[in-house]
Amino acid sequence: MPLNDERPTSTSTVSSEDQNSDTESSERCDSLTLSSDVDCSRQSFTSDSSSKHNSPSCSPPKTLTLDEVMASARDLSNLSLAHEIVVNRNFHLEPPELPQNSLEKRVKDMVHKAFWDCLESELNDNPPEYDYAIKLLEEIRDILISFLNPGANRLRTQIMEVLDMDLIRQQADNNAVDIQGLASYIINTMGKFCAPVRDNEIKKLKENSGNVVTVFKEIFRVLDLMKMDMVNFTIQNLRPELQRQSVEYERAKFQSILEKTPNALNHTTEWIKGSIEEATRIMPPAKSSDSGQSGKSLPGPMLLLNVAYLRLLTWDKSNGPLPETLMTDEVRLQELQRSLQLYQAVASVLLIVYSSIGEAMSGLPALVERLKKMTAVLLEGMHSLDFNLTEALGNVSDQICCEVNKSLTERNFPALPAELQATLKGQICDITQRNNPIHTLVETRTQMYFKVVLASANSNSTPPPVPPGLGLIQPELMAMGLSFVNLVNYNKQVYSPFYVSILKNILLMDSTGATRQNGNKQGPPTSSLESK
Structure with missing residues (x-):
């Protein structure tokens, strides 16, 4: 001052x-490859002992002294404060x-x-x-x-x-x-x-x-x-x-x-392991070689990390603690998850309303915006354990019918039939059901949008357009996409050497296991980490 x-x-x-x-x-x-990141990894893993800490299989942990615990707590506090600033x-x-x-x-x-x-x-x-x-x-x-x-x-x-x-x-x-x-x-x-x-x-x-x-x-x-x-x-x-x-x-x-x-990277290692398994499932099978053998194809590091970050959007306690490398962004991730959950529900409700009474809302953007804001307000806090979502959705459907009837009356049209209102209320309340087709569609396309956001090089300046069906929440979804890609890009900059070291250790273990199973007759699995 x-x-x-x-x-x-x-x-x-x-x-x-x-x-x-x-x-x-x-x-x-x-540049997250086995060859190009060796120098980058050395900056963070300067000794054999430090690289053992993030190995999937490490020796028994040593006993920490009180001074070491306090020093780690101070480092964590300084790290969190600097990151927040x-x-x-x-x-x-x-x-x-x-x-x-x-x-x-x-x-x-x-x-x-x-x-x-x-x-x-x-x-x-x-x-x-x-x-x-x-x-x-x-x-x-x-x-x-x-x-x-x-x-x-x-x-x-x-x-x-x-x-x-x-x-x-x-x-x-x-x-x-x-x-x-x-x-x-x-x-x-x-x-x-x-x-x-x-x-x-x-x-x-x-x-x-x-x-x-x-x-x-x-x-x-x-x-x-x-x-x-x-x-x-x-x-x-x-x-x-x-x-x-x-x-x-x-x-x-x-x-x-x-x-x-x-073992300060145990949760991060498990997070990446799970992402490798998930990414491998969506990869097409590798082509057979001339000898008739087909190697196990692994996705590239960019895809692996993007899949890992996408999993954070639906992360809950059943997945275990968040990765240690995301601990400074835990609050931001929770806020993003809650906003995404809220607006997925809002989009599901509005899609049902459009499919049921679309004609009454055609050409009335102000009415649609009013219904969206009203729905978002009534569903605010839906992530809380004591929130009665079914009851809240019932209130949402009542308010929607009231607003639509009011709009119809102002334009000298008859109100919605009672049967249609009852059907609309039932469909809206049903989005809480598991595998509800409308809500599942919204969730799938939302994940698709965030996948495109992470894959686009200029998403932090020009977010891509939203998929069909999500146009009603486009401003909110694009804002969330921008926030998410900024968080991910910064996290990649800071922790890429740690992620590379973990990937190397996991792939090394996999290749060693594969070599033992094949009696040293077949090389390690093909990895785009090596081929990049």
Whole structure:
């Protein structure tokens, strides 16, 4: 925060759009091959011991010391904070709010009350005592100085002269301390340092006509806000530098965690294994060789990773914990899953409405948009365990019939027949059934869309058009696709060496097993990792 006698022009919070990932991420992924990524892997796996950690079959884990656990926790905390600052342009810190009636809040309130009571008691003595007041002034002085830039020598000297603790102690001994004057100086100095967003708070402090204790209580409250402003301003200034160094920094931090924590890539390994199995099922069989033997064809690394990322859209507890390499994006993935689940349900409802009463809605985009927003609002929170989806869909169908009938009446058309309304309600409520054809169609085409988004080189700037049937949720789906591809591209940039090492180990185990089964008569499975 520029505090060399200048007022900052930024506010305490940072608001902007989410960071767009660099398009070179897709180019990096094209180089995920056994040969081209050897150098890249060496950056993260610099020793035999570190590469063992992500091996599918590793030796028994060593016992961690408390220092190693604490060091890993610090690395993880720093990694998470740096990642959040880089990918979330709206990230900022807020003053901590303790839960009401919590033990921590009660203890804090009691300690603070005891301090202010003691301060008030001392100042009301005859003659006044200033022990607590001097401690208070010293703390305020240190806070004010912490706001200064290194070059603000004039202000630093002025603060030290006015809040000279030795001089104030001498004045206290002679009952000559001007507490009101010192409070006024402190408030005026705070007005020079604070961001414009705190101007009203400073104005209230200057107008405060309460006793000295009340004034100092408010001074500390505003100082706490100013400290948070300073932190957020520092985050804002650090963001460009973090963005330039983020990939290397996060990779190095994760490598540090990996070296301290045994089996730190177990969940990631299982995630990639499952994706290889799924990708292999959708691959066409390999052509037979001249000798009549057909090798086991494996998909390329790009397809393998894209299949792995697509699985995250439908990831739940039954799949186990998320991969360790996605831990910093867990909240974003959950929000994306919930939005996708919500708008898949909205699209299913609107498709049913269109197929049943399409003529009544033809040429009325405003009505369609109103029905979409209304459905999304009524189904908000459908991911919660206590959410009654069938009941909510019943309410949705009632509201849809009401809106459509209202539109028909306004155009002098008869309302929907009761039989059609009952049929419509039944079809809408049936989308909760397993293998419902409408909902299955929407889910399949949604997965198809995200697959195309990941495969397109310029999806982060120009998302591809949505498949037929999903046009009703096109804006929402394209926004989710953009968010998803940015998340994936950034994750690939940071963790590609770890993914490559895992793929090598898995394929090496597979090839070794195949060689033993064939009596060393047949080579390892054909892999596009090698052929690329």
